[in-house]
Amino acid sequence: MITVDIFAQQTVLVVGLARSGLAAVRALTAGQATVIAWDDAADRRDAAAAAGASLLPPADMPWNIAAALILSPGIPHTHPEPHPAAQLAQQHDVEIIGDIELLVRAMPSAKIIAITGTNGKSTTTALLGHVLSDAGEEVAVGGNLGIAALDLPVLSHQGFYVLELSSYQLELTPSLACRAACLLNISADHLERHGGMAGYIAAKQRIFNNLRADGLAVIGTDDPTCMGLADSLRSAGRRVCSITGSAAESAVAAAARDHLNVQHGQLQWHHHGSCKAIFDLTKAAALPGEHNAQNAAAVAAIALDLGITAEAIAAGLIGFAGLAHRQERVAVINEIAYINDSKATNADAAARALACYAPIYWIAGGRAKTDGIAPLKSYFERIRHAYLIGEAAADFAASLSATTSYSITGNLADAVHEAHQLAQGEALPGATVLLAPAAASFDQFDSFEARGDQFRGQVKQLAQASRLTTEVRP
Template sequence: MIPVQGFSGKRVGVLGLGRSGLTAARALQAGGATPVCWDDNPATREAAEAEGFEITELGKPGAMDDLACLIVSPGIPHLYPEPNPIIRAALVAGVPVDNDISLFFGSFATKDWDNFDVMPKVVAVTGSNGKSTTSALIHHVLQQAGRNTQLAGNIGRGVLDIDPAADGDVVVLELSSYQTDLARNLTPDVAVFTNLSPDHLDRHGGMGGYFAAKRRLFAEGGPDRAIIGIDEDEGLYLAGQLSQSAADDRVIRLSVERKLTGPGWQVFARKGFLSEYRKGRQVGSVDLRPIKGLPGAHNHQNACAAYAVCRTLGLAPKVIGAGFASFGGLPHRSQIIAKAKGVTFVNDSKATNVDAAIKALSAFKNIRWICGGLEKEGGLDALAAAAGNVVQAYVIGREAAAFAMRLGTVPSEVCTTMEQAVARAMDDAQDGDTVLLAPAAASFDQYDSFEKRGEHFASLVQTALQE
């Protein structure tokens, strides 16, 4: 655990007692603060109280009077679509509002670091899609290379739940827009922006607010090295803002759409080959085609980002390539769960938005596509144009019929339930087909999480194959 610095002897509000909130309360207590906790869920409050934490309704009059700060869990809105009443009360009272990510950056460095030969580093990864795979891939390559490394944030452990830094440690953080938007302290050594596509627009008041939340990691964080995917205009703009000149190699530009040239530092992937260029000449490469854990152009983009991070940390291209080769991929992200009778079954339940689903659809051929769920803002028009590899769509969700209609000319069948969709797809599948779960929608109309949705799909497939 990372004891929180700067609040010893002070009372600090903690709003939301899920994984990050409860860990923040423990870390505050370890640093000498008194956490004052609240959650709307009575069972969650009882669990925190059983640990000995003070439970106080933070929305009652006077609750903010003696608080030094209010720490907010990432799922709680602080501005859009409307502020949580407790957060607004804190703002009215002049109480600073912050989160666990900020507490981590303000507490990770200690006096013990004076005795280290190699200073610890923090790598922070954000973007719309690919954050988890990129973060896990960086962590995996570092492990394979024998480096001390920890993985935390939106993946793995909570940021305050990791171990104190060791000599030469590298902490890899996956950070969502919910986390970067509110953090008052953001000081990574290396920051990564994978890509941007419409998501969480209600939470950020539109696309501009969403981009602004991501941009804070770079504009306010001031990383020593910024690694930016420039295949969208926002990334191109961000790279331009951070560069002093075309030769400024503090910014590494990434692409999976075109070859990058120029006097700076670039990493790009074309036709399955990753290339690194510096000062106009190639200095490294990796053949990504045989790597089963990184299928498709979207995973090649993740590989480019991970490669660039590992190069900034001093790893050689061959070492990085060897790490890539042993990477097995993450659950629910283009995860091959079975192969039988010439049919491949792929779980990409994490494809919760249109852009992520499009990338999954481009990675496979002859697709029996299971899609649908709680539709997000932005519509589905782009899906129809990207569905050339789809043989048939099998639509699930409470609004399956409406979702299917929005797919335009894509052949579709309304199934509603995962059970029916899997059964129909397996009945129809032929040698050479891929049965792909890539919902292009959130899971909450039928499942508690995208993980539960992916687990259900995998379980149904495995059961059917055993019959």
């Protein structure tokens, strides 16, 4: 745990006591702050009290003496409307920050590598942590992924904190100063929380605001927003390495700027006018598709800048096992692959999975995001049959082309059963049963993880019942 002593002998308020909020309570209490906390869930309040916090609802908190409000990133402080705690903080001129800001202030010399993006940030964060650790570096991985930042260990001056940061977290971290900062991509998401697309973009690009003097900005250039940001940062004199999961920009990059791209499966580094092949990505079984090629390019860009050799990077990429719920290969039954991509909660994320397989027995639906599955029209020809679930089922059915067959199964269990029966009955070469919902999970599940866990569990039962199973993920 990281002790936060910058508010020693002062009163700090914490609202929201999930993983990051509870970690903040522990870190502040260890640093001799007086912590007053609240969460609507009684079990979370009990955990905070056990960690040393006093409990008061926001309306009863002593705002007149508070040094700061530590707000859970999931609680709105601006749009669509501020939470009552945020309103009270603003009325009393109390600073609103998050747990990542506490880490930054408590450890100003820490070497932080931060990764954000609409899609791919969890895989990229975990992959970078794996590559650096495999190369012998001291590293701790967390933030929005896995371990709360303040629950990470205290590293030496040589160590690296590799943090996945959401747009919500970035808004609450004004002092972030990274050794390397990566923005993978931007597409419409969480727009109601940021007051529209402009607000969402502004939140994401905050990751570059205070780059260290030796800091590197790594930016995916597969979308026009990020490409424009890369050009702006270069014009401002920042060190920038652009990345893409395709062959795009390779000629320009080789001539004029640092860039990593992928051509014919080869990860290539364009640096000072030369081009060097880093790795054959076809050897990385856990990184399928162009989107994962971009993730690998981001990792390589950062690792190379830190002095990691191309050989060590290649070894790390090969050894990466992948993350749960992100194109997780659950099983292969009678040569049919079963893929859990429950994290694909919007159309852009689902497109990255749909592009990797054919023919597809597609399980989709839930609580729809903006535009539903209309942006996926170009992938419909890859779909052998769609199984639609949740609130979005009828709307998704209306969006599918006249030539795409579908069933409205309503729930995930029936969808998996029916997809399995048809896929095994047809036994088409290269076929895949794919859970890539293109929708949030909250209509039927507590989280995308719960949805993916159910898919995995049901597939494993099917695999155990089959004599033709050739692969099951532990």
